[in-house]
Amino acid sequence: MSILITGGTGFIGSHTVVELIEAGETPIIVDNLSNSKEIVLDRIQTITGIRPKFYKADLCDMTALDTVFAENPDIESVIHFAGLKAVGESVSLPLQYYYNNLVSTLNLCECMKKYGVKNLVFSSSATVYGDPAEIPIKETTPLGQTTNPYGETKKMIERILVDVHKPNPDWSISLLRYFNPVGAHESGLMGEDPKGIPNNLFPFVTQVATGRRPYLSIFGDDYDTHDGTGVRDYIHVVDLARAHLCALKRARKVTGVEVYNIGTGHGYSVLDIVKAFEEATGKKVPYKVVARRPGDVATCYADAAKAKEVLGWEAEFDMVAMCRDADRWQTMNPNGYDA
Numbered sequence: 001m002s003i004l005i006t007g008g009t010g011f012i013g014s015h016t017v018v019e020l021i022e023a024g025e026t027p028i029i030v031d032n033l034s035n036s037k038e039i040v041l042d043r044i045q046t047i048t049g050i051r052p053k054f055y056k057a058d059l060c061d062m063t064a065l066d067t068v069f070a071e072n073p074d075i076e077s078v079i080h081f082a083g084l085k086a087v088g089e090s091v092s093l094p095l096q097y098y099y100n101n102l103v104s105t106l107n108l109c110e111c112m113k114k115y116g117v118k119n120l121v122f123s124s125s126a127t128v129y130g131d132p133a134e135i136p137i138k139e140t141t142p143l144g145q146t147t148n149p150y151g152e153t154k155k156m157i158e159r160i161l162v163d164v165h166k167p168n169p170d171w172s173i174s175l176l177r178y179f180n181p182v183g184a185h186e187s188g189l190m191g192e193d194p195k196g197i198p199n200n201l202f203p204f205v206t207q208v209a210t211g212r213r214p215y216l217s218i219f220g221d222d223y224d225t226h227d228g229t230g231v232r233d234y235i236h237v238v239d240l241a242r243a244h245l246c247a248l249k250r251a252r253k254v255t256g257v258e259v260y261n262i263g264t265g266h267g268y269s270v271l272d273i274v275k276a277f278e279e280a281t282g283k284k285v286p287y288k289v290v291a292r293r294p295g296d297v298a299t300c301y302a303d304a305a306k307a308k309e310v311l312g313w314e315a316e317f318d319m320v321a322m323c324r325d326a327d328r329w330q331t332m333n334p335n336g337y338d339a
Contacts, residue, residue: 028053
């Protein structure tokens with residue numbers, strides 16, 4: 001049986017594909033390459049010895065997506081990563097975010113129903129909690145007013161999937177609410193390669209440390225935190241990938257909709273990360289404080305006890321490993337996947 005991975009050449013998707021292959025699974029990737037590169041398939045093959053089947057297709061194109069399912073009748077589960085994901089960009093391009101993220105998910109669900117695929121693991125986000133009502137954030141924490149269109153699309157998709165399950169009670173849907181994935185594969189062959197100026201902290205830090213950019217922009221130092229900079233829960237991307245494998249195994253045994261926070265349970269400020277990176281790698285990270293970024297909240301970190309209890313999953317990599325692996329990736333690939 002095969003596992004369809006939407007957005008499987010992206011940062012999290014590609015690392016999940018590696019973990020699936022190493023666990024003996026057969027992933028099939030569909031990705032439109034809007035924020036990733038096909039060379040990732042070569043890196044996956046180098047690491048695992050297996051080149052997964054790949055379709056260059058957009059989930060918003062129902063005909064193309066239907067073809068993927070029709071040509072692979074052994075698909076029995078889906079892990080859904082595909083979607084636009086930059087918080088700041090979503091504020092500037094709300095229509096593009098709502099159309100892409102919602103239509104792609106609706107099409108995916110239609111194809112799953114048509115072809116009898118009933119297991120879905122969805123890549124959600126801690127942004128659904130908005131400015132959280134409590135810290136650490138539990139799965140029972142009320143969903144807040146999301147602060148950006150990207151977060152709102154994740155919240156809306158969760159609602160859609162809950163509603164899809166009601167008339168389809170034999171479906172198994174896992175909603176994984178990510179905190180901040182960072183790091184890279186230990187080989188240095190795969191990592192985060194954003195197009196243009198990075199929207200996330202770690203690739204910005206690594207690009208500054210390797211001289212690709214002159215300094216790190218810190219978006220605000222007047223938040224209500226211990227040093228004024230935003231506090232987040234950072235998780236190694238391999239830990240996150242393994243959480244999907246655990247969720248997939250459970251989805252095969254139960255039905256219903258289940259929600260899990262996938263994080264470490266520890267909060268680090270931006271300045272904490274700068275210090276940790278410098279100590280772990282010996283490289284300096286010059287920075288400048290600039291204006292706050294629209295849609296950001298002060299503090300966001302997880303209570304991940306449920307994932308440990310129910311899925312048998314917990315984060316294994318510490319901040320030193322996150323920094324060293326991210327730095328190794330950027331040092332070995334100073335221009336990302338571009339030669």
